[in-house]
Amino acid sequence: MSKQQAGLVGALVRRPMPEKSLTFTEEQARVITHRGSPLVVLGGPGTGKTTLLIESALSRIAQGQNPNSILMLTYGRERASELRDGVALRTTAIMHEPIARTFHSLAFSILKMKANPDDPEPILMSGPEQEYFIRELLQGDIERGKSYWPPDLAAALSTHGFTRELRDLILRASERNLSPHRLAELGKEFGEKYWEPAATFWNQYLDVMDLQTDSAQDAKRRIDPSQIVIEAYHHLKNHQSIAFDLRARFTTILVDEFQESDPAQRELLRELVGNDLVLFADGDSAVGRFRGADPDQLNTELDRYLSGASPTVLHDVFRSAPEIFAVGAAVAAEFRGSAAQRTRRCVFTGIDTQADHQPVIVGRFRSQSEEAQFIAYQFRHAHLIENRPWREMAVILRTPGGQVAALRRAFNQAGIPVASETEALSGNPAISPFLLLAQIALGEKKLTIENCERLLLSEFGGADSVSLRRIRRSLIAGRGEEDQRTGAELLVAALDKGEIFIEGAQPLQHIHQLLARARKVLRRANTQGEDLLWEIWSNAVTSDGEKLAESWRRQALRQGARGAAADRDLDAMMQLFEAARRFAERFPHSGAGSFIRQIMQEEILGDVITAKGQRPDVVEILTVHAAKGREWEIVAIAGLQEGIWPNLRQRGSLLGSERLVERMRHGGLARKELDALTASGLVEDERRLIHVAVTRAKGQLIVTAVQKDDDEPSVFFEEISAQVLGEWSDEPAMTQAPRPITPAALVATLRGELIGEKGGTAASILQRLNTEGLSEADIDSWSGVLPISTSAPVIAPNALVPVSPSGAESFTECGVKWFLERSGGTNGDSTAQILGSAIHAFAALMEEEPSLTEADLVARLRDAWKLIDPNPGWVSNSQLNRAVEMLHKFVGYHTNSLHQIVGVEVEFKVVVGRAQIKGNVDRLEVTADGDLFIVDFKTGANAIAVKKATTNKQMETYQLAVIEGGFTNKNESRTSAGAELVYLGSTSANAILRRQPPIDVDLVKTQIEAIAEGMGGSEFFATINQRCKQCPVRNSCPIQSDGRTVME
Secondary structure (H helix, E strand, O other): OOHHHHHHHOOOOOOOOOOOOOOOOHHHHHHHHOOOOOEEEEEOOOOOHHHHHHHHHHHHHHOOOOHHHEEEEEOOHHHHHHHHHHHHOOOOOOOOOOOEEEHHHHHHHHHOOOOOOOOOEEEEOOHHHHHHHHHHHHHHHHHHOOOOOOHHHOOOOOOHHHHHHHHHHHHHHHHOOOOHHHHHHHHHHHOOOOHHHHHHHHHHHHHHHHHHHHHHOOOEEEEOOOOHHHHHHHHHHHOHHHHHHHHHHOOEEEEOOHHHOOHHHHHHHHHHOOOEEEEEEOHHHOOOHHHOOOHHHHHHHHHHHHOOOOOEEEOEEOOOOHHHHHHHHHHHOOOOOOOHHHOOEEOOOOOOOOOOOOOEEEEEEOOHHHHHHHHHHHHHHHHHOOOOOHHHEEEEEOOOOHHHHHHHHHHHHOOOOEEEOOOOHHHOOOOHHHHHHHHHHHOOOOOOHHHHHHHHOOOOOOOOHHHHHHHHHHHHHHOOOOOOOOHHHHHHHHHHHOOOOOOOOHHHHHHHHHHHHHHHHHOOOOOOHHHHHHHHHHHOEOOOOOEHHHHHHHHHOOOHHHHHHHHHHHHHHHHHHHHHHHHHHHOOOOOHHHHHHHHHHOOOOOOOOOOOOOOOOOEEEEEHHHHOOOOEEEEEEOOOEOOOOOOOOOOOOOOOHHHHHHHHHHOOOOHHHHHHHHHHHHHHHHHHHHHHHHOOEEEEEEEEEEOEOOEOEOHHHHHHHHHHHOOOOOOOOOOOOOOOOOHHHHHHHHHHHOOOOOHHHHHHHHHHHHHOOOHHHOHHHOOOOOOOOOOOOOOOOOOOEEEOHHHHHHHHHOHHHHHHHHOOOOOOOOHHHHHHHHHHHHHHHHHHOOOOOHHHHHHHHHHHHHHHOOOOOHHHHHHHHHHHHHHHHHHHHHHOOOOEEEEEEEEEEEEEOOEEEEEEEEEEEEOOOOOEEEEEEEOOOOOOOHHHHOOOHHHHHHHHHHHOOOOOOOOOOOOEEEEEEEEOOOOOOOOEEEEEOOOOHHHHHHHHHHHHHHHOOOOOOOOOOOOHHHOOOHHHOOOOHHHHHHOO
16 A cells, blocks of 8 residues: 555554543452352442453453453453453453453354364354255245145245244254254144154254255355354363363353353353353343343352352442433332342432433324434434533334334434444345345346336436436437337336447446446356455446445545444445355355345344444444443433334244243143243343333433324333323323424524514524524525526527427416426326326337237237336236226227228427427328328326317317328328327226317417417416326425415
């Protein structure tokens, strides 16, 4: 790297750990100085357990103990990283290996300790990889018709839910040291009919894993995460010399959050512990039961190490303000039974707050949107008024869902930088366009118009909605005379085949080139997912032509919300490439398609690559499980809804993974009693989760829920509300969401005060804000304040005015609508518009190819349907059926026609006064008298009234074109026999006809000339009519409440 390049990056300096002056209670001091025998420390949230664990390690190191003889165990990579930092940054002692590890990390290192040098190296599959592997094997069972699965499960085998349940059952069985054979026996013994087929599948799974290891020829043994801990335990039992070496190496073991341990981890720990062991635990704070934690048997396990002695109990809570402490205590008081650590007292030292600071806020709202806006207001207020950094705030949810999207929208509106790790990689907005392009290159997805737009609007596409509309119009305008493809078809062809014949189409070029590169790399032998993604990533550029990788890197080095977003995007991309590398290593004979399918189906969150010790200044949205072990100054707990939190739906209820846990614990109880125990345990689990959530806050706790119709706050919300408000009501008051604290909202409030008693004060504040550079306070930027840019006619007085027959009709209905739509106020082609064009095209085919039958037309329509409506599902199918019905009506009309057809889709151009009339008619016919007759096909569902048809301006304009000689290239006649509207889209059995008699030529000429003068003028008038409700420019109409701000 050159000096100049190095200067762009700058020195990467780790943020130092803040120095804290700690004083310890007598209980805490005894924990730190304890040596030589197992010690159990119990303490609720905020009592300093993790701090004591770190201080215990530092105390031993300060007294000369080799840090490499100390092993700290915890749950989660991030937690282990924080423990390592907590020790490493406060000592100069040299550590050869990580002092803090997870149980899985320890188990993996044990498996790497070979008893025989020729033993294969272990390689660990991730949770998402395991789920994908199970899904693929199940799909194989379906395709091969394997009969060991009961018939009543046939429909479930291909679902994601069944895959997760099967994975959970295998995990729970592995954690309890069960073999497939033993699981099948238990199924027979206790009447669990699905355990035996699940055991058969498990055997197959293990056999295929062995085959993967053998066929890979890389001397590596593949181990899935459900097996790793129990495999390490067996490794130690079978090779006592390795166990002896480990016990000699780790003379001190300190375990954090021991309540999160599962049976296999507890067995592994028993093989390693010596005399110097400290276990920190709180059974009320266990959140990992869904992944095997066993808090119900915690006391039994702790008794093994106490040997009759009493545990040390921490009673003092240092974390939370008294009001928050009281909420946590109230939640804990509802746990069943008793526990020593529930007796605690608040010794919170306090923080500097404003006089109106509320430590606990309870909010009840009418919608998720209001709920999210309220939280955004509180966070923004704390940031601006109390000077709280964003990183000291978090939103905790029970599970990710629609609440995340609502929060993101509200935070974005309020200018709050946000990070969220509640979605799998495939759902990440920064990553999904790369995966979509890869799927299209692989042929896994079709290049539909919807997918084209997603790619073009992505960061490496570089288009926006305005430029995309311009590109589509340019493609239509630039196509050849014989090219009748729609804008959607032209867009697809441009990206797919590079048919780009217009200027300023860089987005089309970018996507086409990336797609071509991706397809080229896939033609190589043995292309892996990593190769495909790298080809796309390394060649992706922004709209400015800068490499996207460089653009994200540069932005990530900046401060602020965009820098934090770029940092997260880079993290997600690193995570994607790491997942691709791991997949290729574990499944070396799989291709790129296998990895892309796996990542798209992934529902388990993968590991995050970047270190979380250096957190950007952003608000975090995370689940309660991810929040465990952490704390923030301000915490909002959102979505406390009935059925969501608590979520009392039994996990693994189909295959019975939870029943397996209870069976191993309680033996041969009757099924009814076992289900009751399971349900009771589930209630306790949910209470543990809310207990953990409310105890994450130090200075302020915000608890919210929605109450509307059937959406009710949960019992947990009502419990906390009663604790905070002191009463319960049948008709509780709804919380009002205040206006967001944004510059635009502030200016809007001040503008509203200008005409009131405080008008002078509001004006002076606005002037001050404008002077300080706040753009929203600039009066010249306010809508309706600037003078009209010009009052000149839109077309010079002596110039011809382009008038289309449909435009004449539209202008007559509403001048403003016509002008705004003509000036770009329309959406792109809708499905209905594309369908209408398609029906017209098929109608023309009937004349151009007389041999075509109705069946031929329908077959062609079905073949082309994906171009008309790329969306799958019943809505698209019903539209297709409607289109087939329209073709049937057209064929009936065509067959019964009495006139001679002289042309279809016939173009014309005539001049009447200032009006240059240009258009085309669907069908031109000649009557027996030699006069011309116009036919116009309509695909809308509603036909106009018979009387209105006689004065329809579009049809009158067509007739005027006949009289003015617009069709003499097809027939010499200048006499009009009238016109006819043919409605094919109605619900009637046959087409509905609306005939217009021959026109009064002089009257129509006068009207068209007046329309042309109006179209070319400087003023356009809005008119109330029946189409106002569906008007696409209603929000800009000065006589509608939606758009009145245009004038006011």
